[in-house]
Amino acid sequence: MLINSARVIYFSPTGTTKTVVAAIAQGTGIKKVNYTDITLPSARKVNLITVKEDLLIIGIPVYEEKVPRLLTETLKSLSGEGKPAVVVTVYGNIADGTALSEMKTIVKNAGFVPVAAASFIGEHSFSTKEVPIAAGRPNLCDEHNAKQFGQMIINKLNSTEDISKIEAVVPNGKLLFMAKVLPENSAKMFTEKPDIDKNLCTGCGLCSKLCPVGAIDINTLEIDDSKCLRCFSCVRACDAQARKITYKKKLLVKKVLGAKSKKDSEVKLYL
Template structure:
C-alpha cells in the first residue's frame, strides 16, 4: 500500500504530542498532511470530520492514566472506513495507564484498521523550573525514535495490500491504585487554578486564545476552576510568565513529582 498523504488528529495544549506526530510524519516522508487539531474547542464541536489521508495518526496526552475526557465524544464520532491508523499516547513519565487501550477500542469500533501504536514521554504538565519532571521532553532522542518509528510504518505499509487483514497486539495497560481511588479531574485537588499576575501580564490574549477549554475570561483573565483541566497551557505558553503552577499541599506534591522523576522512561513501540 502506497502512502501519499496523511491525516493527523491530535490534542496538544503544550505542543508535546504535536512534536511527536510531526517527527513520525517526517520519518514516513509524507509532506501532504491534513491536521485536525482537537486542542481547539471549535474543532471538537464539529463531529465526524472528513478524513482524506491514506493513513491516519491519532495522538493524545495521558490525563489521569486515560484519554482526556473531553475528547471522547469527538473521537467516537470519527469514521475510519477501513483506513489504517497509528495510535499515539504521550505521558509525563508517571504511567501510561490505559490510554492506548482506549484509543485502540475506539479506533476499531469506528472502523479503522490499527497498524501501529506507541507511547512517548513528554514534559509533565505539573513540571516547573523548581520541580522539573522530564523537562524538555520529547527530547532529541525521543524525536529520533519517533522518526525511526515513522520509517518502520512506511516500510510495513509497503508490504501490505489490505490493512483490514492486519492484527496488532497492544499490551493491556494498568490503572494504579491511586487512579482508581481518586475522583475525576483530581488534578484540581493537587494544584491551584493559575491566576494571572496583573503586574506582569500585558493582556496579549495568548492564554485566552490557546486555552483548550475556552474558559479564560477575556477582560479579567480569570479561569473557570470547575472546567479547568490543569493542562497549564496558560502557564507554559505565556510570553510574560504571568501565571505560575502552585501545588497543594506543596511539600507532598513536590516530593511525589521528584520521586516519579528519578527514572527516565523511554518510548514503547508496537508495530
C-alpha cells in the same frame, strides 16, 4: 499497500504531543500530510471527522492514566472506512495506564485498522524548575525514535496488501493505585488555579485564546475553576510570566511525581 497521504490529528495543550506526531509523520516520508489540531474548543465542534487521506496518525496526552474525557465526543465523530491508523499517546513519565489500549479501541470502533501504536514521554504539565518532571521531553532522542517509528510504519504497510491482517497488538495496560482511588479531575488536588498576576499581565489575552476548554474570560482573564483542567497551557503561553504553577501539596508533588519521574522511561512501540 501504497500510502500517498496522511492525516495527523492531535490534542496538545502544551505542545509535546504535537511534536511527537509531527516527527512520526516526518519519518514516514509521506509528502502530502494534512494536520488537524483539535486542542481548541472551536476545532472540536464537529459532527464528523472523515479521513480522506490514506493513513491516520492520531495523538493525545494521557490524563489521569486515561484518554482525556473531554475528547470523548470528538473521538466518536471519527470515520475510518477501513483505513490504517496509528495511535499515539504522550505521558508525563508517571504512568500511561490504559490510554493506549483505549485509543486503539476508539479508532477500531470508528472503522480504522490500528496498524501501529506508541506511547511516548512528554514534559509533564505540572513540571516546574523546582520540581522538573520529564523536563525537556520529547528530547532529540525521542524525536529520532518517533521518526524511525514513522519509517517502520511505512515499511509495515508497504509489505502487505491486506491491512486487516496486520493489526498492532497493544497491551491492555493497567491503572495505578492513584488513578483507581483519586476522583476525576484529581489534577486540582495537586495544583492551584493559575490566577493572573495583574502587575505582570500585559492584557494580550493569549492565555484565553489558547485555553483548550475556554475556561478564561477574554475580558477579565479570570479562570472558571469548574472548567480548568490544570493543563497549564496558559502558563506556558505567557511571555510576561503573569501566571505560574503553584502546588497545593508541594511535598506530595515533590515526593510522588518528582520521585517517580526520576526513572528515564523509554518509548514503547507496537507494530
